[in-house]
Amino acid sequence: MFKGSYEFVDIALLEQLEQRLEEREEKVGKIVFKVCRRCGIRKPILQFTTDKRNTNGRASICKKCKIIEYLKYYYANRENVLLTNKRYRDNHKRDRTKYFQDYQKDHKEHLQKIAAIWYKKNRRRIKKRNLKLKANLK
Ligand SMILES: [Zn+2]
DSSP states (O other): OOOSGGGGSOHHHHHHHHHHHHHHHHHHOSOOEEEOTTTOOEEEGGGSOBOTTSTTSBOSSOHHHHHHHHHHHHHHSHHHHHHHHHHHHHHTHHHHHHHHHHHHHHTHHHHHHHHHHHHHHHHHHHHHHHHHHHHHHO
16 A cells, blocks of 8 residues: 555565564563554564663554554645645755765765666656657657
8 A cells, every 4th residue: 555665565575583582582581573553563673663661661452553654644734744744845955965966975875776666667657658749859
């Protein structure tokens, strides 16, 4: 339903990580898993955002549920959210430009990798669009 950066996550790798965490929990006896209060699913603690107000330092609902909650809020208050975001962008233009330039410099390889994956996925659509553009130019 939600497409995002986790499209690039290797599911097998995640399962492996979960397995290792489970083993560690048995060994150390420390909290590595937590049950989400919203969806009721037991998940690795890394899938909960940090929250200092909680005794175990993590939020009570998982990241996925938090995203869903935010999207619900977003669609209920869309105009307000967009206005607030625009106001922030306008007030922080210079900081944002600097941030993005630095980010591009520091994450060159990662960005190239993602762009290559995106291109592979959308190659057909891009070619189709380019053909259409060419036809329109004639
Ligand atoms: Zn959840």
